[in-house]
Amino acid sequence: MAENRHQSLGLSDEQVLDMYRTMLMARKIDERMWLLNRSGKIPFVISCQGQEAAQVGASFALDREKDYVAPYYRDMGVVLAFGMTAQDLMLSGFAKAEDPNSGGRQMPGHFGQKKNRILSGSSPVTTQVPHAVGVALASKMEKKDIVSLVTLGEGSSNQGDFHEGLNFAGVHKLPVITMVENNKYAISVPQEKQIASKNVSDRAVGYGMPGFTVDGNDPLAVYEAVKAAADRARNGEGPTLIETVSYRLTPHSSDDDDRTYREREEVEEAKKKDSLITFKKYLQDAGVLTEDKEKEMEEELTKIINDATDYAENAPYAEPESALKYVYAENE
């Protein structure tokens, strides 16, 4: 039997199976969204494909009962891990009134759900970084041991808000973890035209915090790095910057055509490292994922997603006039 890495990280077989299940769920919902988009049922998709390992590995390293996340638009793995359901996500994809993220006001991928401590996100990139720092500041002020995790793309790490947010966190030694999901592209622009440094994590030193680059296709490596960062944060040792390197397996979004700017071979090459394949293999080799379990999981998830799709498709849109609601608090 192959090396058992998860046990040495303190993860049980159930936990790693749960991680895999969450990754698979994200992938399958994502794939379904594309089908729905291509058949004209939903206007827009933006994918998590290629980043599930990072998202789920990081989330499992946090305390999902009390920590906060400020995810970005690809983070289906994060929000699923933090309690959002397939149905919630489908309601968002179909822009239906019951969508807990925004009541159908925002595009899919614009996550937010207070009960699960998922901060509401917008489209302008990187604005969530200072928000997560603000949560960490509040946590520190209240002497809680709550940690916040914020994610973004590598292109987005060039926005001023990244710099200002991380420096604020560094100066005040706040319990916030910034995870840059480096998928090598920002729409059509490759990493070397985005970022002058070798690694995004090279920027950490400029904010007086440790920085790490880890394999974003390996959920256990990401788990390990984020767990250590969360421990430091709870110990009052301040923030951490983590870069997870993987690859964006889909076009930027359903509106994009990536053949205009990258070679098919490059994509095919990256698919070989797809975490849904490699982590499955790891679990199989470790004897954790049996054929039966796999079949069962596939069936279970397919049913959940079918049900969620049906429910969302049949759910009502918000009333036109409800567009007028919630500009300001209603108690006024």
Add this chain to the structure above:
Amino acid sequence: MAENRHQSLGLSDEQVLDMYRTMLMARKIDERMWLLNRSGKIPFVISCQGQEAAQVGASFALDREKDYVAPYYRDMGVVLAFGMTAQDLMLSGFAKAEDPNSGGRQMPGHFGQKKNRILSGSSPVTTQVPHAVGVALASKMEKKDIVSLVTLGEGSSNQGDFHEGLNFAGVHKLPVITMVENNKYAISVPQEKQIASKNVSDRAVGYGMPGFTVDGNDPLAVYEAVKAAADRARNGEGPTLIETVSYRLTPHSSDDDDRTYREREEVEEAKKKDSLITFKKYLQDAGVLTEDKEKEMEEELTKIINDATDYAENAPYAEPESALKYVYAENE
């Protein structure tokens, strides 16, 4: 005779004397401005005191016939080295119509003079960083060997524009030198509450460029670092970040009272390292600055500044209605 450092840098005795003269000129104009302010003749002063060595050392390392500078409000040493006169500066202090920086529209310290390639500056800090990068981009596009130098305070290096500008320069390998004049304070906020990293220059690696921290009280050290950076830039090797460490010897501005936030002892300690003292001593020890020369220089500068003050004081203000001019190009 003491070690002759300037010759090994390729600087002649005349050149170092010229450097010292420029530093002294800046200091003396600055001191005069305070007197004028305290006697109610000009409403505002913001000082270069403590940063003359960095400003003049850097400027002399550039080609002052073709390079561009984007100075910040303390850079009297830079603009003097680039051709602005005492009279120009006094006209600005008195806000008179002839002020070449702004015709009396901006506060003193808001430099700008096209004929000397001094980019016009504003009050919001750090906005000049991308401007200098833009000049460097233009220089590269035109295959010129023009370099641009941009300066700012260490507090200002926390603005988003610093990050965005330096990364842009790094990605496109542009001939721009960013010099952070670290004077330990941003108004009342000390460096450790501003910047999480140890040195500002630690940020360079995040932008794929070399970063150096040098003694900001030593004009030769600054000269050396900026000269090397300019050579690299002209060679197509891209940008450099340089941090010059010194101390702000005055309150932030004539509106500030620094006794509310820093100890007198700290200021007194810093005054011992004042470059106007230490560099003078170096020049004396090196046998370059004789007593006669010194006296002559003092007298010459005093006369220049007296004349400039008189001229500026007696010069007319802009007409009230001229406030309406130059919103848009007049040819329209």
Add this chain to the structure above:
Amino acid sequence: MPVMSYIQAVTKALQEEMQRDENVFVLGEDVGKRGGVFRATDGLYDEFGEERVIDTPLAESAIAGVGIGAAMYGKRPVAEMQFADFIMPAVNQIISEAAKMRYRSNNDWSAPMTIRAPYGGGVHGALYHSQSVESVFANQPGLKIVMPSTPYDVKGLLKAAIRDDDPVLFFEHKRAYRLIKGEVPEDDYTLPIGKADVKREGSDVTVITYGLCVNFALQAAEKLAEEGIDAHILDLRTVYPLDQEAIIEAAKKTGKVLLVTEDNKEGSIIGQVSAIIAENCLFDLDAPVQRLAGPDVPSMPYAPTMEKYFMMNPDKVEQAMRDLAEF
């Protein structure tokens, strides 16, 4: 009742709210040890400590954005922008984030944050320490913009802003800070955000304005009273969203309306006020709706000649009121 200056009312409101609610905290540049460059937060650092009166790094987008995050968590941040002119780097956080938080999350999340900033000219502040910036934001549903004219209003409205469940921009006129004094009750009162206030009843001409200019209009009105011209003065207090009802009522009251702002003319708040009047009071007007404003140049120059030319003052207001009364 104690008499205090406009800026003392700011400090008092902050202090009382921080005493009342431990979720209230202050953040900004030089607000801590230094007590603010205008000393608006004077004494708060000593009373509440550096955890609740935070000297931030020099980065306005972070000040706004960190405040938003803390507000989402449940805090009540009061951020200071050192000068209103320096709010510009924070526009994305204010417009894209704070203003849209409640709406975009379908009422799930909110950003109850106050952003204070000194605005306005007449203090030799030149182009970048003199601006009126409200019109940049006064087109963003989800935001509220308060611009008080008196110490009494400052205290009541700032407390209301801090307690408001939505983001409020609170612009304080820096020349009013020490110039304008008035009676301010010791007790805990708030004033309603979104409501204009009649500062003087009159029957001949209506002046609608806000901020420091209210004081100019009141001074002008006293002089004109001697000439038998009786001015009605409405203080907008909240410049976004506007109090339409009060505007319509005030316009109808005299049928002659003068709108005054220190800001540039085109694009300013008073253009919006005029549009409300044009839409609702056409047949009640005896004269065209007049606008008195700064010239359409980028900002107020430093040289005293040009600054004076740009800056609003009681004489300019008086002249415009007289001309309108005589129309």
Add this chain to the structure above:
Amino acid sequence: MPVMSYIQAVTKALQEEMQRDENVFVLGEDVGKRGGVFRATDGLYDEFGEERVIDTPLAESAIAGVGIGAAMYGKRPVAEMQFADFIMPAVNQIISEAAKMRYRSNNDWSAPMTIRAPYGGGVHGALYHSQSVESVFANQPGLKIVMPSTPYDVKGLLKAAIRDDDPVLFFEHKRAYRLIKGEVPEDDYTLPIGKADVKREGSDVTVITYGLCVNFALQAAEKLAEEGIDAHILDLRTVYPLDQEAIIEAAKKTGKVLLVTEDNKEGSIIGQVSAIIAENCLFDLDAPVQRLAGPDVPSMPYAPTMEKYFMMNPDKVEQAMRDLAEF
């Protein structure tokens, strides 16, 4: 004359200007190899190379700020903001720097730069890909804001913007990109910035609007002509600074004015237009100045029900025109 789409006119103008003047260059996100997410810069990378069609890092303040620096040097940068909604991080560079460069340097320096951005809704873009952002900037002397309605205007005005010696914001309606087609001369022409354009002569009601809404108003006018209502339509073309003379003339023409924008009502461009009319045309009006606009909510929601409720369309314009004609 060739017929082309609105976006083709954008590309054509860029191409011609880059051929004419080697100082003209393009920078922005995905403008190079990808030719822009809307393909507005399609083909330029191949024709002019990566030095003149620059894929920048994802940082709008740098895009604007680097452009300003290059413009100060003597270049003619044309920056693209991928969506108008994402111009917000660049507000400080645009308002504090570009707009004030000439004024603050007393005419020594200038920033002749064009910033293009697709704005507007009706494309399932939700809150952050649907906004009209002009009113954030339409209060800043030193800036010019152009919002064309037709392919002909796009080409002539974009070329004029690039040649203009001051910064110009050029907002293109993203729904118009492929929806609106029209004849565009092959030759090199420019249209004057700062001038409105009568798009239809008429005598019963005046409609003043800009951008995509001009097309809605023209459609509505055709229908109403069948009912005997003859509409006069003024296209503002430049929304800042406004063409006062043309506005006054158009308002006086019929005495009944409908102002239309896709933006929120309060704080929008049409409020300023209304103020000009209220100040200058009071005794020429036969009806209150009407404003037809989006509701005062942060932005257009994603769900089709709510998007349609928010978005302007020809029917809404037609109804408002009819109501006004019948006033």
